[in-house]
Amino acid sequence: MRTDAAVLALLLLLAAAYCAVRALSPFTEALRAGPFLSGGAPAEHALSRFHVRWYAVTMVFLAFDMEMIFMYPWALVVASLGAEAVVEMFAFLGLLLVGVLYAWREGAFRWA
Amino acid sequence: MGVRARLARYAAGLPAPFVVAVPGGARCRVAVEAELRRRGWTPVADPVACDALLVCGEPGDELAAAVDAVWAGVPAPRVRVDLPSRASAREVAAALDGLVPVLADVPAQRAEAARTAAKPWPPPAEHAEHDDESGHGGGGMEMGGPGGVALASRAPDRDGLKLDVLHVPLGPVLAWWPAGLRVAVTLQGDVVQSADVELLPGAVAETFWDVPAGTPRRAAARRRAAARLDALARFLGAAGWPARAAEAARHRDDLLADAFREARVRRFARSVRRSRTLRWMARGVPPSYLAWLDDVETTLAELHEPGEDPAAWRNGERGSCARGGRDAAGCGERGPGFRELGESLVGVELGTARLIVASVDER
């Protein structure tokens, strides 16, 4: 089965299923309500700049993610290349782990 | 319409209730929860997902307004049941029996949905008072007209940065929440910057958990243990352990009905106490739950020994704290009362805030 045909077919099936489920409801019009605030009225819009205190974590994640791109082909050839490939990759990973350790010591993983 | 009506009837066979706790309505709430468990109708965690809003007790004016605000946001099919504070088990059963036909009645539900749609959702009465940077505050998110609600303004946080602030009521209508408590919280991100605690009263005062002077010793002990188990159920629910919370509620009902098995209650208390994960998750929170477990165990012990002084359990002397066990470090330390709650909430994350509120020791 060609990949793009399969993906398209799946997405179309999903859309059809959604339309079918919506058709099953006797209530056609959506309820216009306020956001759920456990009994209060909203004082302002919630769509705002959310202060993400763990943004340092995303930097560390990006570093690992870039390294992951190299690990996928590495996984295929490590058996044939032998110990040298293992040592190189783990040296790279070790450096990144030092970064994680540093972030930990600097309190980047503290939530608040 | 045949398929839809049949589907609606099938869905109405298992209502998804939400129980609103009202101050003064503890007797009603306990009866409702027991009846729901007997029928197998598990309550849902948020009112928008429920189709039956069960208000257990008569709320005061402000609390009634909050419940009405939540009710306005519940989509059809829906039914609301207001129960009196001193409802008996029979009244509760009758009220619950009447739920299913109302939910399955599609034409009536459609009429009600049309009536609700005719009243548009009202914008709030107050507009932004602290609108100092109204021109570009909040990042300028325009969603086709703010609809009468201001954009988020900015305020300095403890690092001196000016960040967006949200004013959120951790309001009276929330799952696993003390009855009638409203905490108006200002959030930056998901961390609480300040908290204003308010107790919204009900129409009658709360006397269900009180033990009047002339009560026989055994009944008094059972009621005290049930009160502690009720608080434990709320804590375990807020901690995200629904299986154990349901167990605590079941033991509470058994104790109130004098149909309990002591070995089971002790086993439950032991397993909750031993859970290291729970202790880890509750580390930023005053360990009231350990004190409550202790009270339950003490009270159970007291039920067996005639002639023992009932005052001894109140100081926790007979529990594992007195024995100097492993848990002695967390013992005797009760959570904040409602008055100190505001300060203890500053600087904590929302999930921790809910746990701290659930640890509030009202006595």
Next chain:
Amino acid sequence: MSGERTPVWAVVALPAAVGLLAYAVAVFDAVAVEGMRGRAFARPLRRAALLAVRQRRTTLAADRLLLGAGVAVLPAAALLAALVVPVGGVPVVASPVGIVWFNAAEVATWAAAWLVGWGPNAAFSLVGGYRFLAQGLAYELPHMFVLITVAVGAGSLDLTAVAAAQRHLWFAVQMPVAFALYLVSASALAFWGPFAHPLDGALGADLSGADRLLFLGGRCAMLAVAGAAAVPLFLGGGAGPLLPAPVWSLVKTLAVLAALVFAGARVPRLRMDRFLAAAWTVLIPVALLQLLVVAVTR
């Protein structure tokens, strides 16, 4: 190439199969959390019926486009991830880099959860969406390392080849740490059970009706597909005596899902503010150690 052998009806059967597995997850959940054995089979059906019948809901000034995108992406991600998972030896799309595809589809869950948090313009939802991002970041790295470990062990990124490489000994036995980490991170990426912390913050609470059914159903489906993928990755695929391969795959999948749901019900919710440091400083080194062991023994 099994591409030509896979008939067209498989593409239609795939959502049905995923749906059935999601239903199985819901049944296990009903038994584990609510403990009602008799009614556990009907409960998910009745609740799904309620969601289908229910009126939909829009909140004030909601970002409808993003919200709709978020609601649609979650089940779509589950279905796309299921495309490469072999059931009884043959996946719908045979891809030589099936593991990479599978991980990429799973990561789409992040987008879905954040969009659903952002869309309704509600404070609690917003908090839930951002919480999920933190959780996703923390668990994605061990998850990827575990997938790499499996790829190193089998010498291939193709799920069918990985299943075939376990003829002698299942990877669950050869690399048990990786198996445990996979189960944990799969639950965390589907924000299930002890990792449902984002739901505490009412992620998805402002949805109702068909939208909510799609969102929560997509979440069950994501967990189901991750459990189904655990079979070719760690449990030898459809291999087993007597019964045909698809039946064995199904049995093993149900066993994995039951284990996930029941073990998860015995633990309270793990809050990210407590768990973030542990997730990064413990899980990643452990995953890397396991990877080192496997790489060296190859």
